[in-house]
Amino acid sequence: MDKNEKIRNTKSFDELLDVEYGVIGSEKRDNFEKKAQYFIISETLKEARREAKMTQEQLAAKVGTKKSYISRLENGKCDIQLSTLYKIFEFGLGKKVNLVIG
Known part of the structure; x- marks a missing residue:
């Protein structure tokens, strides 16, 4: 069975x-x-920043980092420490962060 046939026969997203x-x-x-996780975090950050009607520069100034760092995060181009993630979302954007380990 070739790959295309396998794809057509999948019954769930996990199988795909x-x-x-x-x-x-x-x-x-x-x-x-x-x-995929980097993408989710970056899209969530962009959406939350836009909801807060803040520019990347304003958010960076509020949390004590550089605009270029916020930009790289929003584009999924760098790793982020958990403490920085909390600082950006909770202090910078007023959002609650919940961590789930599965």
């Missing part, structure tokens, strides 16, 4: 991810999952 990126724990799947 298995076909496209490998099973959970494989290097390709782990890389995909990591990039």
